[in-house]
Amino acid sequence: MKAVRLHAKWDPRPEFKLGPKDVEGKVSWLGSKTWRYPEVKVEQIPEPKIQRSTEVLIKVRACGICGSDVHMAQSDENGYILYPGLTGFPTVLGHEFSGEVVEAGKEAINRRTNKPFEPGEPVTSEEMLWCGYCRHCADGFPNHCENLHELGFDVNGAFAEYIVVDARYLWSLRELEEMYPGEKTFLAGSLVEPSSVAYNAVIERGGGIRPGDNVVIFGGGPIGLAACAILKKAGGVKVILSEPSEVRRKMAEAIGADVTVNPLKENVVEAVLDCTQGMGAKLYLEATGIPHLIWKDIEEIIWRARGINSTVVIVARADVTIPLTAEVFQVKRAQIVGSQGHSGHGNFPRVISLMASGMDMTKIISKTVSLEEVPEYLVRLQTDKDLVKITAVHR
Numbered sequence: 001m002k003a004v005r006l007h008a009k010w011d012p013r014p015e016f017k018l019g020p021k022d023v024e025g026k027v028s029w030l031g032s033k034t035w036r037y038p039e040v041k042v043e044q045i046p047e048p049k050i051q052r053s054t055e056v057l058i059k060v061r062a063c064g065i066c067g068s069d070v071h072m073a074q075s076d077e078n079g080y081i082l083y084p085g086l087t088g089f090p091t092v093l094g095h096e097f098s099g100e101v102v103e104a105g106k107e108a109i110n111r112r113t114n115k116p117f118e119p120g121e122p123v124t125s126e127e128m129l130w131c132g133y134c135r136h137c138a139d140g141f142p143n144h145c146e147n148l149h150e151l152g153f154d155v156n157g158a159f160a161e162y163i164v165v166d167a168r169y170l171w172s173l174r175e176l177e178e179m180y181p182g183e184k185t186f187l188a189g190s191l192v193e194p195s196s197v198a199y200n201a202v203i204e205r206g207g208g209i210r211p212g213d214n215v216v217i218f219g220g221g222p223i224g225l226a227a228c229a230i231l232k233k234a235g236g237v238k239v240i241l242s243e244p245s246e247v248r249r250k251m252a253e254a255i256g257a258d259v260t261v262n263p264l265k266e267n268v269v270e271a272v273l274d275c276t277q278g279m280g281a282k283l284y285l286e287a288t289g290i291p292h293l294i295w296k297d298i299e300e301i302i303w304r305a306r307g308i309n310s311t312v313v314i315v316a317r318a319d320v321t322i323p324l325t326a327e328v329f330q331v332k333r334a335q336i337v338g339s340q341g342h343s344g345h346g347n348f349p350r351v352i353s354l355m356a357s358g359m360d361m362t363k364i365i366s367k368t369v370s371l372e373e374v375p376e377y378l379v380r381l382q383t384d385k386d387l388v389k390i391t392a393v394h395r
Helices: 067-073 182-190 190-207 224-231 246-253 268-276 290-306 326-331 345-354 369-382
Strands: 004-011 035-044 054-064 097-105 120-125 162-164 170-172 214-218 238-242 257-259 282-286 311-314 336-337 365-369 389-393
Touching: 004 369, 035 054, 035 369, 054 120, 054 214, 067 369, 097 162, 120 190, 120 326, 120 369, 170 190, 170 214, 170 345, 170 389, 182 311, 182 389, 190 224, 190 311, 190 345, 214 224, 224 238, 224 246, 224 282, 224 345, 238 268, 246 257, 282 290, 290 326, 311 369, 336 345, 365 369, 369 389
Parallel strands: 214 238, 214 282, 238 257, 282 311, 311 336, 365 389
Antiparallel strands: 004 035, 054 097, 054 162, 054 389, 097 120, 120 170
């Protein structure tokens, strides 16, 4: 079958010492420190087969390009990949996907029916392949599994014709079929994963909001846009987005943002304080991936705002140091939390239900492409910020 695979050279930076979870030449938990010279190819690889009774063979119908895919394929001046997280190459990229069940093991249970999956069931999958038995999993924190693997990062992903996934990570998309008929079921289904990353960030890790609260999202990529939609559904009275791209600002307004700000032309601090009558926000989401550049704005808003008890959630991956001013967070009783992943806490089923009830995330899809076009768009997305979500479709 055809698949989009990324190859890279294992060559740890001279100053980097491998950690206990790194596997020499195979897997790194800090990819930007170990992998060089990424190369993406469309290749013929063997079609996967079910090996265990809990596994499901899925025909991929749609798979979105994530920023992490772009950063795995993108390198710095020394040839090292930009993505800082768990990686193992060569691997088939792609993790924001949906498809239909082709074959399922007798113990591959569908949580919708509590019976084994049947052929034809539309599904999506978590990409965090948590083990379920380490201490963090047992404590209810699967996103921080000590034995974590990830679809499309160190395990073959979904930029392929077929994929095999254990049923424990799968969620039925039947609930979406009425609002998103036909092929649109799979387009919507491919957006459940990134939307669940946003949900986990603003609701689970950020603690959510109360109806009537103000929120500010920095960065109008797919995660930031999904956060706009989720926080509006949660009762945000002023959902404010800071984003340079006019295309992305208009998308945000279409799915829930009340106020959008162009930080290249407007003073973000003044804009936020003005539209919140000086109170600031309950929740701030850092979804730009450049926190070292925008952190001063976040701190100034918190410092000058009359409100207290705000939470800053960091969701975008970035191997950078933030210029933190402790006094701001002490005096304003504010806090910072990090957010990784999307699994557990009912995130996936809640996002699916939100979509079924009218939260239409398909509005952020800029274009659908073929599998063969994925390498081209991995490059284009590095610079073209008017492209938001590019989705590879298989019919």
